[in-house]
Amino acid sequence: MGVELKASDATEVRESLEELGELATTAGAEIISHGTQKMDSPSPATYIGKGKAGEYAGFCKQNNVDTVIFDDELSPAQSRNLEKIFECKILDRTALILDIFAQRARTREGKLQIELAQLQHLLPRLTRFWGHLSRQSGGIGMRGGEGESQLEADRRKVSERIDRIERDLDSVRRQRETQRVGRQRSNWPLASIVGYTNAGKSTLLNHLTGAEVLAMDKLFATLDPTTRRLRLPTNQNVLLTDTVGFIKKLPHGLVEAFKATLEEVVQADLLLHVVDVSHPLAEEQILAVNAVLTEIGAVGKPTLMVFNKVDRLSEGVPAALRDHFPAAVAISARTGDGVPQLLAEIGTQLRPIREVLDLKVPQEQAAVIARIHAVGQVVASRYGSKTARFKVRIPPHLREEFAAFEVEPA
Numbered sequence: 001m002g003v004e005l006k007a008s009d010a011t012e013v014r015e016s017l018e019e020l021g022e023l024a025t026t027a028g029a030e031i032i033s034h035g036t037q038k039m040d041s042p043s044p045a046t047y048i049g050k051g052k053a054g055e056y057a058g059f060c061k062q063n064n065v066d067t068v069i070f071d072d073e074l075s076p077a078q079s080r081n082l083e084k085i086f087e088c089k090i091l092d093r094t095a096l097i098l099d100i101f102a103q104r105a106r107t108r109e110g111k112l113q114i115e116l117a118q119l120q121h122l123l124p125r126l127t128r129f130w131g132h133l134s135r136q137s138g139g140i141g142m143r144g145g146e147g148e149s150q151l152e153a154d155r156r157k158v159s160e161r162i163d164r165i166e167r168d169l170d171s172v173r174r175q176r177e178t179q180r181v182g183r184q185r186s187n188w189p190l191a192s193i194v195g196y197t198n199a200g201k202s203t204l205l206n207h208l209t210g211a212e213v214l215a216m217d218k219l220f221a222t223l224d225p226t227t228r229r230l231r232l233p234t235n236q237n238v239l240l241t242d243t244v245g246f247i248k249k250l251p252h253g254l255v256e257a258f259k260a261t262l263e264e265v266v267q268a269d270l271l272l273h274v275v276d277v278s279h280p281l282a283e284e285q286i287l288a289v290n291a292v293l294t295e296i297g298a299v300g301k302p303t304l305m306v307f308n309k310v311d312r313l314s315e316g317v318p319a320a321l322r323d324h325f326p327a328a329v330a331i332s333a334r335t336g337d338g339v340p341q342l343l344a345e346i347g348t349q350l351r352p353i354r355e356v357l358d359l360k361v362p363q364e365q366a367a368v369i370a371r372i373h374a375v376g377q378v379v380a381s382r383y384g385s386k387t388a389r390f391k392v393r394i395p396p397h398l399r400e401e402f403a404a405f406e407v408e409p410a
Contacts (some may be wrong), residue, residue: 001056002071003048004038015281016248020071020093027100032065046085047078057086069096073251076125094121094251101254109172116165117254123158126151176263189350190239191230192265194293195274196285197245200308202226204274204333205242208343225264233340234347234377234393236354241268248288255295262296270349271303275321277330278312282321304329304349306342311335354393359405361388368405 002020004013013036021031035056037048046053047070060068067089074082074092082090091099098118105111193201205211209228230240241264255262265271273289275282293299305328307317317330329345331338356379361368363386372378376392383389389410394402 001034001048001068002036003042004036006038006040012284015284016071019248020069020096023093023096023100024069027096027103029067029069032063033059042072043078044075045077046081047072047074050085053082053085060086060088067091069093072249079125093249094254097247097251097254109169112165112168112172116162116169117251119158119162119165121251123155123162126154126158173263188229188237188239189269190241190264190267191270191272191346191350192241192243192268193272193274194243194265194289195245195306196276196279196289197247199245199274199276199285200333201242201245201274204272204306204308204331205240207333207336207339209240211242227264230346232343232347234351235373235375236347236350236377236395238346238350240272241265246289246292248284250288250292255292262298265293266296266298268298268301270346271298271301272306272346273303274306274308274333275328276309277307277317277321278309282318283324302349304345306331308333311337351393355396355399357390357392357394357399357402358407358409359390359392359402360407361390361405362386363388365405368402372402 002013002017004010017034017036021034024031037052039049043049048056056068059065065088068082068086069091070082071093073094074090079090079092098114098121101110101114102118105114193205195201205226205228209230211226211228225241225243227239227241230238232238243262243265271293273286275286279285290299293301305325307321307325307328307330309332310317310330311332311334317328321328329338329342331342333339354377357376359372361372363383369388372390372392375398376390376394378390378392380391381388389407391409
C-alpha cells in the first residue's frame with residue numbers, strides 16, 4: 001500500500017511500490033495485490049483514509065491475505081489503528097527491511113547491528129503487544145503499590161538490551177579502528193564500493209579480487225562488509241571493501257546501527273559508486289545513495305562513478321547519464337567488459353600517494369631488482385653490462401628501502 005500525494009509523481013510512486021514488492025519477495029512473501037490512494041497528505045491516524053482502509057480490509061479477508069505492507073514508516077498509532085481495521089499483520093517499509101537484514105546477517109557484528117535497529121524500532125510500539133495485560137500484583141518482595149505493568153517491564157528489558165548491544169558495538173568500533181591503524185602502517189589506500197542495492201557491488205568485488213562473496217539478483221543479498229587486496233596493473237596494492245547496499249527511504253535507525261560498518265566508507269581514500277545503468281530509475285538511485293553518503297558524513301569524498309551492467313543495454317549508456325557524469329567508467333562486472341579501464345582509472349585516482357624515483361642497481365643485486373618490480377610501477381628501464389637504471393613510482397614509505405640506489409635523473 002502506498003499514498004500518492006498531489007505533489008508527487010505517479011510514476012515514482014508506482015516504481016516505489018514495485019521495489020517494495022521486490023523487498024517483500026526477498027523476505028519470502030507472495031504478493032497478492034497492491035494499492036494506492038491519492039491524498040493531500042497521509043492520515044495521522046491510519047496513513048490512508050479510513051474508508052479506503054475498510055475497502056482494502058474487505059479485499060484482504062476475501063483473499064486470505066495475512067500481511068499488509070505500507071511503503072512508508074508508520075507511527076505506532078497508525079500501526080495500531082490499521083491492525084484493528086485489517087485484523088491481520090501490518091508492516092511498514094522499515095520493518096520489512098529490518099526483517100530482510102535479520103535474515104541476511106551472518107557475522108556477530110551484523111547480527112548485533114540488526115538487533116539494535118529492530119529493538120529501537122520496536123520500543124515505541126510495545127504497547128501493541130502488551131496493552132491488554134494488567135499490572136502485576138503487590139505482595140512480599142513487591143513494595144511500592146501494585147508494581148510495574150508487563151509493558152513497563154518489557155520496555156525496561158528492551159532498553160537494557162539496547163544499552164548492552166551499544167556497548168558491544170563500541171567494542172567492535174575500537175577493533176575496527178585498531179585494524180584500520182594496522183592497515184595504515186602499510187600505507188595501502190582504501191577504496192570502498194558503494195551503491196544502490198542489487199547494483200552489482202559484490203559481483204564487482206569478486207571479479208576484481210577473486211573473493212567469493214555471495215552475489216545474487218536479489219535486494220540486500222549481502223550485508224556484512226568484505227575487504228580484499230586488489231593489485232593494480234601499476235603494481236600498487238589497494239584494499240577494496242564491499243559495503244551494504246543503500247536504498248530509497250533507508251531507515252535512519254538502520255544507518256545509525258550500521259555506522260560501525262559504514263565507517264569504512266567514511267575513511268576511504270576513494271569511493272567506487274556502482275550504478276545499475278540498465279535500471280530505468282538509475283538517476284534516482286544515484287540521488288538516494290548520495291543522500292545516505294551525506295547522512296554518514298562521506299559527502300565530498302573522491303568518487304569514481306562506475307556504470308555497471310552495460311551488457312544489458314542495446315544502445316549503450318543513456319546520453320543523460322553520460323553528459324552528467326563524463327568521467328564515469330562503463331563496465332560489466334559479469335562479463336569483464338570495461339574492467340581494464342576501471343583498474344587504470346583507479347590507479348590514476350590513487351596515484352598522488354606515489355613518488356617517482358630514479359634508481360641505479362648493480363646487476364648482481366637481483367633481489368633488489370625483483371623487489372622494485374614487485375612493489376613499484378616501473379615507468380622506464382635500461383639494462384647495462386653492470387648496472388640497471390629504473391624510473392619507478394614507489395609508495396613513500398618504501399623510499400628509504402631504495403635510498404642506497406637513488407641517483408639524479410639522467
